[in-house]
Amino acid sequence: MAAGNTEDYADGQLAVAATAKKIWWKDPQLRRLNFCLFSLILLSSSNGFDGSLVNGLQSLDSWMSFMQTPDGTWLGFINGMYSVGALVSLTLGGWGCNMFGRRPCIYIGITILTIGGILGAVAPNDTVFIVSRVIIGLGTGWVSTAGPLLLSEIAYPEFRSVTSALFMVGYYVGAVISSWVTFATRDYTSSWSWRLPTLLQILCPLVAVPGMLITPESPRWLIGKERIEDARKVLADLHAGGDQTSPLVNLEVEEIHGAIVAEKEASASASYLDMLKTPGNRHRLMITISLGVFSQWSGNGVVSYYLSMVLDTVGITETRDQLLISGCLQIWNLGFAAVGASLIERVGRRPLFMTSASVMLVSYIIITGLSGSFAESGAGPTGIAVIPFLFIYFAGYDIALTPLLTAYPCEIWPFALRSRGLSVAWLSAIFALIFNTFVNPIALAAIAWKYYFVFVAVLLCYGITAFFFYPETKGYSLEHVAFVFDGDQAAVAPVGEKAVIQAEREGTDAQVEHV
Template identity: 30%
Template sequence: MSGSVRSGHIPPHSRRESTDSYASSVGSNRALRPPKIEMAATSPLSKIGIKGDGLMLFITCFASIGVFLFGYDQGVMSGIITGPHFRAYFREPTSYEIGTMVAILEIGALCTSLACGTLADIFGRKKVLFWGAILFSIGGAIQTFTTGFTSMVIGRVIAGFGVGTLSMIVPTYQSEISPAENRGMLACIEFTGNIAGYAASVWIDYFCSYINSDLSWRLPLSIQVLIGLTLAFGSLLLPESPRWLLDHDQDEEGMRVLADLHGGGNPREPRARLEYREIKENVLTLRKEPDRSYTAMFRRYRCRTWIACSSQMFAQLNGINVISYYAPLVFESAGWLGRDALLMTGINGIIYILSTVPTWFLVDTWGRRPILLSGSVLMAISLALCGYFLYLDAPFTAKAVVGCVIVFNAAFGFSWGPIPWLLPSEIMPLAFRAKGASLSTATNWAFNFIIGEGTPILQEKIKWRLYPMHAFFCTCSFILVFFMYPETMGVPLEEMDQLFGDEPSAVPQGDDSDDEDDEEAARPVRPIRTSISSHPRFMNPEERAARAAAARVAAEDRARAESAGLFGIKRLIGRLLGANASEPDRRLYQSGFGPSSIPLEDITSSNAARHRKKDGTKKGGKRKGKTPSGIETSRPTTDLPTNDIPAETDYADEETQFKLGDSDDDEGEGSGAKGQTGPGVNGRDDSDEDDLEWESGRR
């Protein structure tokens, strides 16, 4: 796909040469070894048996309450401002007063979304989540018992403080606990909570409109308090982010959380231990970066920062809050009056929720880019038609506008609703993740305020022309995504540097000056992940050229498979069969096209071309060969380095299982690999020999 950053599957033989070079480059760094703990059970949930996938699902659903509050507060005012009792209590507020009461929430959210990036790095994700819910509850209480315009504005600002905090911290927290293969789906489930909050507020407004007193608008506002307190006290049950714990050297606690999330509570589970090593390596690498300020983030990660902010900017400029905040006014302008306008808004909200469900399954199979591009097209068309029908002012205008609004909301809920909340938290490195999410969220609230404040005025001044204006912004967002946004589907958080062409600092060396007689310290540390070992930082020019050539061939293989129509079929087979498949089907699933088999280290053809240009190498001749997927292709004659493979490394075929010894518990015990000699063979420990027995394409 033109303009995208695409990842191809690197054949196993192209990875082998990097194992020795990486092991020698990191030496005996003991800081990467998981701590020895007996039991996990770090949170109240794990103590009662909620672990593994169950714990992950519980965290996702419960954290979604945070974005539910965000959606509820956005939608609740849309039905209240048209109610007769509300308008009478506030003495027929002007369009300026209505705009201020609605949009002032964004000012409070803007302030805290900027500040909470630093606070989340200092105090942790869990504590910031708790205090965000408390602030929201206080603001909701003030709105409920308001005595006039001023107190309503104060309550909205304080609620905005809570909303800004939650809208920043919840996506960050979610991304840091989610596995790469399901990160997109879990984030989209979370966003569905946002739309459910919006739809719930609309229906509550509709049913409360039958109350013939001020309770018709005070009751919907009071529900904010109940939901906020539920989130606040429920957050005390959640575990802290393991990445934040490891970044603050709380290694044992971090290992316990990882064991609960990925090991079913077993701290010896290979996947949990491997996850620990990857995160800890990334933490130690990022500590080479002395400056963690916003300025440093702009300077070093300019492209990622622009993507994070622009995605949220266009999520607002594309016109969603013209509908979310003022849907009843939009329907009234089309001819639906009173409760009928609220009813149409409620029906629209239900369709809005349903539109977010397909993204759960497509975001980790189809990818982020295609979803955003298709959403931009549908939104632009529906907004342009909405303006056209309002311009005609024909008898069918009312029904036509409802249809256009429903299509627009469905397109937004499918695309530009969830993805901009997912991208910032997954593309930024750990050292800047909270700050990147903070800045992107602040961008969202800044444009949220502009749209919320300006929409009532523009609806009076330019009328139907407002909708083609937002259709133009949808077109601009299509162009931006097409040429600038990379595809991040299936990419582990710790490996985003390679996708964007950023080279991390070398992995810090361990200080083993006091361990000269320690047999464990004398053994080389296993490679943490072949993607790091094959990074250009650890390669000579010849190795980099070979790596780039392999990446180019893999990209060609992937393009051939796509053109043959096999891409979606193989993904479907992988999802349906997975580990229980027969051998041929499993080999098909692991040949580079499964949803969890595209690691980030498989850099794209564009990156490969850049490395070739940088190294001054040229493409060699070609010979015929076959890819792991069985598709005949041409391979460059440049031979890959044939370094000796460590004695402890047992490479299977393209499924590539790693069995690298590293005793963490029984130092000096074990017999080593049968019939093999070499460094690190003696002292193998059965508890750790499976730490890297994971397919290299598991993500």
């Protein structure tokens, strides 16, 4: 840190602490910022809405008849087409976010989602409905890439990690709406029993539009395009009540600009190949891919898309009962995902990952045992006993794999590779999801509860991987997480500033030499 800037750093931290003590609804600056952040969180709702929607539609006779009673491969194909659309747009999303900015990509996604939702609601036949699912997937890919990036890059420094984790909590906002709307329309005698829930998939993204209109472009993207004064104004408006001379704003601009310049000096390009060039990047890539895979291969895909089939295997076959359990499960998920997001900075990432793996593994073993016992005995109480352990399992999933799926990749990758890193996380999750949606219904139909043994093994791998390879990033800013992966080779800041950060993390009163 250059002479004189250590004081700015300290003043900036005091400014953060002072603002953190403010009550957000009494402060116009924080009200506006939180409204923008809430709007961005709603963008993940379309993803959760879809997972719950298709599961609920399988309990509706009108939709099953309209789709020619799908099961096995055909049901997997219907579910999988959403993932195919998302796969295409995620590939474009990382490039688009770097080239055009985060906001334009979000608008592209919302527009495509709206078209897909309307088309699905008015579909005259099953072919058009499947096409609508491809289109919805295309829109989801754009907002799922740009949304968490913009969220993490405009959040107030003190609350950045929690704010980033809340993005995927919006997933369950969509899931809750979907499950209860489907429950409410289950007795409709017309096709609107499934058309109305399908149409409402566009509700949350459209509700987010007013907030998006006042949400600025990412200051990090602006600085990356050499628009430093524009970025300064954005940071001042969001974090300092419009005061562009604020020590906090000066600190943020200096940190972001210094990190981006250092990254450009370290690498002339910012391509996907750069993810393999250094040990730190290879470590990041392993985490990113494995996190995406575990988010879909931990057994949640079976329950998310095929809960009705799971409940059938334990004797719960009534439409009302299945939809009621689904609706209550989504509310449960929303609550625990919010709890997990709120604990990220208090307890750290690693404790959440390890707790998640332990709870999921134990509960899934019990679910497997109870399901096998019911298959042999047919005893109703045994089948019903599966339900509470499904809820416990999802509590374990929600506290880590939901909030950290996007938040962890967003913070571990440097700016130049952040959008591509998030795209890789989503791509790995989508590839795993495509496998799930095609294989799960076939496996469940063929071997029923015995299929659960596969996920017991995956959950064991998840716990081992998290323990040995997922480092703690608690307490670091976006620019300084690089120290965890790259050590002294981190393309971030001069030695003096590294010492400041280290002293702050250790809670010492170490004197920092000006350089």
